[in-house]
Amino acid sequence: MSDAVKQEEHAGIGPRRLPAASICCAIGWLGLLLAVGLFGPWLAPYDHTAIDLLDRLAPPIGFGGSLSHPLGTDELGRDLLSRLLVSIQMSVLIACGATLLGAVLGTLLGFLAAHMRGTVEQIILALVDFQATMPFLILALAILAFIGNSLPIFMGLLALHGWERYARIARGLALGANAQGYAGAVWQLGASPVRIYLFHILPNVMATLIVSMTIAFPEIVLVESGLSFLGLGVQPPATSLGSMVGYGRDYLASAPWILIIPAATISTMALSVSLLGDWLRDRFERTGLR
Amino acid sequence: MTFLVVRLARALLTILIVVSFAFVVLRLSGDPALAILTNEAPPEALLAFRQSWGLDEPILVQYFNYLRTIFSGDLGMSMRDGRDAFTVVAERIPITLAITVPALMLSIMIGVTAGICAAFNPNSRLDRSIMLGAVAGFTVPSFVLGLLLVLVFSVWFGVLPSGGAQRWTNAILPIVTLGVGSAATLARYTRAALLEVLDRPYVRTASAKGVPWWQTILCHALPNAAIPMVTILGFLVGQLIAGAVVVENVFSWPGVGRLLVASVASRDLAVVQCLLFFVAATMIAANIATDILYSLFDPRLRASANRGGA
Amino acid sequence: MTGIPLIEARDLIKTYGSRRRLIGESHPVYAVNGVSLKLARGETLGLVGESGCGKSTLGRLILGLEIADSGSVEFDGSPLARAGSAEWRRSRARMQMVFQDPLSALDRLLPIAAQIREPLIIHKFGSQAQMNKRVGDLLNAVGLTAAQGRRLPGELSGGQRQRAVLARALATSPDLLVCDEPTSALDMLIQAQVLDLFAEIQSASGVAILFISHDLRALRRVSDRVAVMYLGSIVEEGPAKQVLEAPRHPYTQALISSVPGVGGLSPNRILLRGEPPSPTQRRPGCAFQPRCAGAVHACNHTAPTLLPVSNPSHRVACHLLHPGGEPASIARPVA
Numbered sequence: 001m002s003d004a005v006k007q008e009e010h011a012g013i014g015p016r017r018l019p020a021a022s023i024c025c026a027i028g029w030l031g032l033l034l035a036v037g038l039f040g041p042w043l044a045p046y047d048h049t050a051i052d053l054l055d056r057l058a059p060p061i062g063f064g065g066s067l068s069h070p071l072g073t074d075e076l077g078r079d080l081l082s083r084l085l086v087s088i089q090m091s092v093l094i095a096c097g098a099t100l101l102g103a104v105l106g107t108l109l110g111f112l113a114a115h116m117r118g119t120v121e122q123i124i125l126a127l128v129d130f131q132a133t134m135p136f137l138i139l140a141l142a143i144l145a146f147i148g149n150s151l152p153i154f155m156g157l158l159a160l161h162g163w164e165r166y167a168r169i170a171r172g173l174a175l176g177a178n179a180q181g182y183a184g185a186v187w188q189l190g191a192s193p194v195r196i197y198l199f200h201i202l203p204n205v206m207a208t209l210i211v212s213m214t215i216a217f218p219e220i221v222l223v224e225s226g227l228s229f230l231g232l233g234v235q236p237p238a239t240s241l242g243s244m245v246g247y248g249r250d251y252l253a254s255a256p257w258i259l260i261i262p263a264a265t266i267s268t269m270a271l272s273v274s275l276l277g278d279w280l281r282d283r284f285e286r287t288g289l290r
Numbered sequence: 291m292t293f294l295v296v297r298l299a300r301a302l303l304t305i306l307i308v309v310s311f312a313f314v315v316l317r318l319s320g321d322p323a324l325a326i327l328t329n330e331a332p333p334e335a336l337l338a339f340r341q342s343w344g345l346d347e348p349i350l351v352q353y354f355n356y357l358r359t360i361f362s363g364d365l366g367m368s369m370r371d372g373r374d375a376f377t378v379v380a381e382r383i384p385i386t387l388a389i390t391v392p393a394l395m396l397s398i399m400i401g402v403t404a405g406i407c408a409a410f411n412p413n414s415r416l417d418r419s420i421m422l423g424a425v426a427g428f429t430v431p432s433f434v435l436g437l438l439l440v441l442v443f444s445v446w447f448g449v450l451p452s453g454g455a456q457r458w459t460n461a462i463l464p465i466v467t468l469g470v471g472s473a474a475t476l477a478r479y480t481r482a483a484l485l486e487v488l489d490r491p492y493v494r495t496a497s498a499k500g501v502p503w504w505q506t507i508l509c510h511a512l513p514n515a516a517i518p519m520v521t522i523l524g525f526l527v528g529q530l531i532a533g534a535v536v537v538e539n540v541f542s543w544p545g546v547g548r549l550l551v552a553s554v555a556s557r558d559l560a561v562v563q564c565l566l567f568f569v570a571a572t573m574i575a576a577n578i579a580t581d582i583l584y585s586l587f588d589p590r591l592r593a594s595a596n597r598g599g600a
Numbered sequence: 601m602t603g604i605p606l607i608e609a610r611d612l613i614k615t616y617g618s619r620r621r622l623i624g625e626s627h628p629v630y631a632v633n634g635v636s637l638k639l640a641r642g643e644t645l646g647l648v649g650e651s652g653c654g655k656s657t658l659g660r661l662i663l664g665l666e667i668a669d670s671g672s673v674e675f676d677g678s679p680l681a682r683a684g685s686a687e688w689r690r691s692r693a694r695m696q697m698v699f700q701d702p703l704s705a706l707d708r709l710l711p712i713a714a715q716i717r718e719p720l721i722i723h724k725f726g727s728q729a730q731m732n733k734r735v736g737d738l739l740n741a742v743g744l745t746a747a748q749g750r751r752l753p754g755e756l757s758g759g760q761r762q763r764a765v766l767a768r769a770l771a772t773s774p775d776l777l778v779c780d781e782p783t784s785a786l787d788m789l790i791q792a793q794v795l796d797l798f799a800e801i802q803s804a805s806g807v808a809i810l811f812i813s814h815d816l817r818a819l820r821r822v823s824d825r826v827a828v829m830y831l832g833s834i835v836e837e838g839p840a841k842q843v844l845e846a847p848r849h850p851y852t853q854a855l856i857s858s859v860p861g862v863g864g865l866s867p868n869r870i871l872l873r874g875e876p877p878s879p880t881q882r883r884p885g886c887a888f889q890p891r892c893a894g895a896v897h898a899c900n901h902t903a904p905t906l907l908p909v910s911n912p913s914h915r916v917a918c919h920l921l922h923p924g925g926e927p928a929s930i931a932r933p934v935a
Contacts, residue, residue: 129300130307133524133577137532138550138569139311145554145562146315185705188665189719189768190692203709222431226536229433230551242431249437249540253445263434270429 023279026272033269036085037092044082049237052077057255074258075251083239084261090240091266094155095221099213101159102220103166107209110170111197114178124167131164137223144232154233158224162216166209173205207284214277218270225266241266297581301574306357308570312563313356317349365567366560370553375560379546379568385455386538386545389464390530396469397476397526404473405480410507412485420477427474432533436467436540453542464541468533472526479522483515490514513587520583527576531569604677606775606808607639612661612671614654631657632668633832636906641775644802644809646823646840648816648855654832655812659778662810663695664688676775693723696769700781702761706753712764713739713749719771738767741804742797759790763797770801778810783818795821816859820844825913828852831887834906838914848909848916851888886919894920 036043052073060072060080071080113121131139140157147153174197177183182204183196191200225242227233234240241262248259347355368378408420443463444452451460487493488511496506535547542548546565553561612635615628631654639645649655660666662673664680673680675695681687696719699705706715713735720731739749742763753761762782769777779798783791799822802809813819819826819840826844827837828851836849847853854870872891886892889899896919898904904917 126303126307130304130311133304133528133573134308134570135528135532135573137535138566141535141550141554142312142562142566143315145557145559147318181704182707185697185699185765186707186718188663188692188697190689190722191718192689192722195722200707200710204707218429222429225431226433229431230536230539232551232554245434245437252437252441256441256445259437263431263437267426267430267434270431271425274425274429 022275026275029268029272030276033088033092033265036088037096038089040085040089044079044085046079046082048078048082048086048239050078050082052079057251057258059255060257060261063257071261072255072257074247074255080258080261083244084241084265087239087241087244087262088265090234090238091221091224091242091269094158094224094234094240095217097155098158098161098220098224099217101156102161102163102216103209103213105159106163106166107170107202107205109163110167110172111174111201113167113171114174115193115197121171124171128164128167131160136161137226140223140227141232144227149232149235151234151238154224154227158220161220161223162212165212165216169208169212170205173208174201177201177204211277211281211284214273214280217273217277221266221270221273294581297578301578304574305570308567309357309360310353312360312566313353316559316563360567365564368553368558368561370556370558370561375564378561379549379564382544382546382549383568385543386534386547389461389468389537389543389545390534392461392465393468393472393533394526394530396465397472400469401473401476402480404477406484408477408481409484409488417481421481424474424477427470428478431536432467432471433536433540435470436463436537439463439467440540453540455542455544460541460543464537464543467537467540468530471533472529475526475529476522480515480519483518484511486518487511487515517584517587520587521580523580523583524573524577528573531572605638606641606643606676607637607662607810608674609638609662610636610672610674612636612658612668612673614657614661614666614668630654630832632661634671635829635832635834636671637827637834637837639776639808639810641808642802642806644811644822644824646819646826647810647812647829648814648819648826649829650814650855653829655814655829656780658829659697659780659810659812663697663776663778664691665697690723693719693772694774695776695778696772696774698762698765698769698777698779698782701785702758702765703753705765706761708753711750711752712744712756712761712767713746715753716749716764716768716771719768723772725772734771738771741770741801742767757790758786759794762786762794766794766797766801770805770807773805774807776808776810778812780812781814782811784813784815791815791818792821798822816844816856828855833887833903833917835888835918836916837906838911838916842911842914848914848921849888849918850892850894850920886917896920 041048054077055069055073056075056077058066058069058073058077061070063072069079069081071084073079074083109124109127113124139160143157144154174183177200178187183201186196186200224233224240225245228240228242229246231243231246234243236243244262245259245266248255248262251258363376365375367373368375371378404420404424408417411417440452440463443450450463451457452463454460493506493510493514496510497503501509531547534545535550537543538545538547539551546568549561550565552558553565612632613630614632615630617628633654635658637645647655647658657666661668664673664675664683667683675691681691706712716738717731717735720726720734725731725734735749736746739746744760744763744767748756748760753764756764762785766782782798783794786794795818798809798811801807802822809822811819811822823840825838826840827834828843828847828849829835830851836843836847836852843852844856847856850870851872854872857870870893884903885901886895886899886904889895892899898919902919904919904922906915906917907922908915909921
C-alpha cells in the first residue's frame with residue numbers, strides 16, 4: 001500500500017542529469033525567494049493592506065500600468081507587488097518551517113522505532129501506515145474543522161505532512177546500521193545511544209533525508225496554497241500566495257494578473273525545488289552517499 | 291491466502307486508527323456535545339447527548355463507547371441541513387465519481403502513453419519534453435491549472451462553462467484538470483518502471499535473439515513493467531480524492547469535496563467525521579485492490595506469501 | 601595461566617525463535633546448545649566450525665552483545681552486566697571485537713583516525729594531546745601511517761581497513777579480543793600479513809584472543825588452543841597442535857582432511873555424507889550421528905559429553921572414544 005509512494009520516490013524521478021543551466025536558474029530563483037522571505041516587508045513599496053479605492057484593478061507595467069504600481073493593484077486598490085512580497089514571505093516561512101519540523105519529527109520517531117523495537121516500533125509503524133494511507137489534505141481539513149485555525153496550528157499541521165517518509169527512511173537505515181554495520185560496531189565500543197544516533201547514524205542518513213526534504217517541500221507549498229486558496233489556510237489580514245490566488249479568481253475575466261502573478265510564483269517555486277531535488281539525488285547517487 | 295489475511299488485519303488496524311484519530315481531535319475540539327449538536331441545540335438535547343455518549347464517564351470508557359457508536363453505524367446528524375450525516379455524504383458520492391472515474395481513465399491513457407514514449411527514446415528531445423511536462427504537471431497546483439483552463443476556454447474562447455453541473459459539458463474542465471495531475475505522476479512512474487525492465491537481461495536476450503522489437507515490448511517488457519506500476523494505484527486514488535476537493539471548489543462541482551470544504555468552513559463536524567471515514571474506507575479498499583492485482587500480476591508474491599507469512 | 605580464568609562460560613544456550621508466525625508452530629533454532637569454555641589471560645583460543653554452527657553467536661554471547669537463554673558468562677570472576685546498561689558500556693573498555701567485514705564496521709564518513717579515537721573519547725582516556733599520541737601509536741602498531749589515518753575507510757584497501765578496525769579495538773588496551781572471521785574478507789596474501797599482525801600484537805600486549813574462523817590454516821597460525829564446534833556444541837577441544845595434527849573426533853578428522861595441502865587434496869580424505877541437519881529439528885543423541893561413519897547404538901539416544909582423552913587438556917565429546925562406547929575406530933573414508 002504505502003510502497004507505492006515509496007517506490008514512486010525512488011524510481012519515479014528521471015535518473016538523467018539535468019542541464020546545469022536549469023539548476024542554476026532554480027537555485028537563483030530559490031535564493032531570491034529566500035531573500036524575499038527574509039526581507040520582504042522592508043522591500044515592499046506600500047503596506048500590503050493599504051487600500052486605494054481610486055486606483056482599483058490597475059494593470060501591471062507592459063499592460064498599460066504605471067510605475068507607481070509595477071505589478072498593478074487588486075480589487076481594493078492594494079499594491080500587488082507589496083502583497084506578493086508579503087505573501088512570499090508567509091509561504092516560504094510556513095513551507096520551510098513545516099518541512100524542517102516534519103523532518104525532525106519523522107527522523108526522531110524513526111530512530112525511536114529502530115532503537116526501542118517491540119511495541120513502540122509497532123505503534124510507530126501503524127501510525128506510518130495510517131499516515132501513508134490517508135490523503136494528507138483530508139486529514140488536514142479534518143483537523144482544521146475540529147480544532148480551528150491559527151498560524152501556529154496551521155504550521156504544525158503542515159509539519160505532519162510527510163513525517164512518515166522520514167520515519168520510514170530513518171528507521172530502515174538505522175536498523176541496517178545497527179544490525180551488522182558501523183552503528184553496531186560503535187555500540188559495542190561502549191558508545192551511548194545519543195552518541196551513536198547523533199554522531200554516526202544521522203550524518204550517514206543525512207543525504208537521503210535532504211533528498212526527501214526536497215520532495216516534501218513542494219508538496220507542502222502546494223498543500224498550503226491549496227488550503228489557503230480554499231479559504232481554510234492563512235487567514236486575513238495575513239496573506240499567502242494561495243490566498244492571493246483565491247481572491248484573484250473573482251476577477252479572472254477583468255483582471256487576470258491578480259491571479260496569474262501569485263500562481264506563477266507558486267509553480268516556479270515548487271518546480272525549482274523539484275529540479276534541485278532531482279539534481280541532488282543524482283549527485284548523491286554518483287558519490288555513493290546514499 | 292495468508293497474505294490476504296494479513297492485509298485485512300492491517301486494514302482493520304487502519305480503520306481503528308482513523309476512528310481513534312477522530313476521537314482524539316474531537317476531544318481536542320472542546321465539548322463534543324456542543325461541537326456535534328451546535329450552540330443552538332436545546333439544553334435537554336445536549337444533556338441527552340452527553341448521557342447517550344457517556345461524557346461523564348472516564349475517558350477510556352468514553353473511547354470504547356465512541357467506538358461502539360461509530361461501528362454501529364451512528365454517525366450523527368448534519369447541523370447544516372438536519373439530516374443524517376451519512377445520507378448527506380452518500381448522495382454526493384455519485385457526483386464525485388462522475389468526474390474522478392473519467393479523470394482516472396484519462397490520466398492512465400495520457401500518463402502511460404507518455405511514459406512509454408519517453409522510455410523508448412530515453413534522453414531524446416521527446417523524452418526531455420515529456421519529463422519536463424511531467425514535472426510541471428506535478429508542481430502546478432490543480433487550482434491554478436483549473437483557473438487557467440477557465441481563463442482560456444471560458445473567458446477567452448467561451449466554448450466551455452466555467453462552473454456548475456447543469457450539463458455534461460460542465461464536467462469536461464474538472465475531468466481534464468484532475469486527470470492531468472495524476473497523468474504527470476503516472477508518466478514519471480511508467481518511464482522509470484519500463485527503463486528498469488528494458489535493461490534486464492531477459493529483455494536484452496530477446497532483442498539479441500532477433501525477436502521483433504514490438505514483440506519484445508509486448509511480451510517481455512510491458513508485463514514485467516506492469517508489476518511495479520500496479521502498486522501506484524492506491525497512491526493515485528489518494529491523489530484523485532485530494533485533487534477532487536480542490537477541483538470541485540474551483541468549478542463549483544457539487545460533489546464530496548465541495549461538501550467537505552463547506553462543512554469544514556461551517557464546522558459541521560458530523561459530516562466532516564463521516565467524510566473522513568468514507569475517505570479512509572475508499573483508501574483501504576484501493577489498497578486491498580492493489581494487493582490483489584499485484585498478486586494476480588506477480589505469481590512470485592503469491593508463492594512467497596503462502597510460504598513465509600507476509 | 602593461574603588463578604581465575606579471564607572468561608568462564610558455563611552451559612550457554614541461545615535459541616532464536618522463528619518470529620512473527622501467525623499460523624503454525626514455531627521451531628526455535630538452537631544456535632548455541634550447552635557450551636562451556638574457559639579462556640586464560642593472554643591465551644588465544646581458536647574456534648572453528650562450518651558456517652551456521654553457532655560460532656559467531658558464541659562470540660557475541662561471550663562479549664555480552666547478546667543475552668543467553670540460560671547459562672552464565674563470567675569475565676574476570678564477575679558476571680557480565682546487561683547489554684546496553686551503563687555498567688556494560690563501561691566494561692567495553694576491557695573487551696573488544698574485530699569484525700568480519702571491516703568496511704561495514706567502519707563509519708564511511710569519518711577518517712579512520714577519528715574512529716580509532718572514538719573509544720578513547722567514550723572511555724575518557726585523557727587529554728587531547730594524550731589521545732593524539734595514543735592514536736598515533738596505535739596506527740603505528742598496526743602498520744598504518746599518519747597520512748592513511750586521515751583517509752576515509754572507502755579510500756583504503758581491505759587489509760588496511762582491517763588494520764584500522766584492529767587499532768580501534770586495541771585503543772583502550774582491552775584484556776579480551778573476540779575476532780569474528782577477521783581475515784575471511786581478505787585475499788590470501790593480505791590474510792597472512794594480518795594474521796602475523798595478530799600474533800605480533802598478542803605477544804606485545806598480552807591480550808587474550810578468541811579467534812573465530814572456519815579457516816584451519818588461519819587458526820594454526822595464531823591459536824594456543826583450538827575448539828571445534830558442530831551444530832551449537834563443542835565436540836573437541838585441546839592444544840592447537842594436538843587437535844589439528846591428531847584429531848580424535850570423527851567430525852574434526854573430516855574437517856582437517858578436507859584442507860588441501862601443497863599437492864592439492866589428500867587422496868584419502870574423509871568425505872561427509874549429507875548436509876548438517878537443520879538446527880530447528882533437534883533429536884536426542886549425538887548431533888553428528890546422521891553423518892558419522894562409525895556411529896554406534898549409544899549415539900542415537902545419548903548426547904556425548906566432553907571428556908579427556910590421553911592428555912587431560914585434550915577433551916572430545918564422542919561415544920567412540922569413551923568407556924561405554926566402542927573402541928576408538930577412525931571413521932572410514934566413504935567412497
